[in-house]
Amino acid sequence: MEKLPEITVNRLSIYRRYVKSLLKKGKLLVTSEKLGKKMHFKPSQIRRDLSYVGQFGERGKGYNVKKLSQGLDKTLGLDRKWQVALVGAGNLGRALSAYPGFRQHGFKISVIFDNSPTKIGKTWLGVEIRDIKQMPKVIKEKKIKIAIIAVPYFSAQQAADILMRSGVKAILNFAPYKLAVPEGLKLKNIDLSTELQSLSCFLTK
């Protein structure tokens, strides 16, 4: 499959959510016009994006909802379950470990790592907090490919380095630090404070 642009992936993810709700309601067909109206995208944009996913249109009738839903799952890698490692058991880590949206989409935080003796050995929602020193061993054993970094900025690069050496191929980084990562590793950064700063910057002008 050709490489999908990030922005297309984001739109597919939005389409998928709506298509799932149609499926739940028992709808069999949906047109790109209907999808566009509901989600504030141009129908032409939706048709172009969905052409990446497969051919689910029935001429003059619209898309087959069930097949479209399955196609979106497959394209987004959501036709399977993903184990996720969470590094950092601070406030943000706790928030993320309790976030219901991950599991709803097939992502299960199956292990948490921290370096604090007061946290190691504890259990959050059934998931054990392990010593960060065991990260390579545990990640290899569990064959985990996706990790979330939620440590302070000064520990982020070290955490990323260990994750990469352990076989992790995709990282969602919440630490406010520009990680150096090799080609072939997928990195996404979310900095919650920076997001608010772009709002305050806007209001200041």
Added chain:
Amino acid sequence: MEKLPEITVNRLSIYRRYVKSLLKKGKLLVTSEKLGKKMHFKPSQIRRDLSYVGQFGERGKGYNVKKLSQGLDKTLGLDRKWQVALVGAGNLGRALSAYPGFRQHGFKISVIFDNSPTKIGKTWLGVEIRDIKQMPKVIKEKKIKIAIIAVPYFSAQQAADILMRSGVKAILNFAPYKLAVPEGLKLKNIDLSTELQSLSCFLTK
């Protein structure tokens, strides 16, 4: 001041964090080369970005750390405190209300709104959860300009509409829904599940 591109604001925010750490250590001057090396940006990029902030360079010596820090604060609107309204007292709302990074950067969640009778009247970390029906009144009284939406997707547009009518000018939206907002309102979207989906999509290829 001219309108700064989003990506520049994001970089300024990263620079600011590092400059603050230099200030704490008592450093007086820093060169763009040093900044670049520490943060993995090209010095030329840093010089260009910082030219938006002001003139803090001392020829042949580098930037004056203290003045640079103040300039970054001012440009990013962080030389003052911002009151923030949080809409949605679910799991994500609770996580966000406990997130220490907001307050560290001058953002204080000063009121939380929800429509659940079991939550209204409760207090989270000293902040009262109010009935969503009181949103216009409370937001106008407190003159709040920034809001965070953390409600389910099907309630997001309604929440945004009420916020806008109440005088909010900037919204950070965590609901997985493409909000329709007028020109002149600043909207930032964060969809945590979508971020993970772009990782799983990458791993699927």
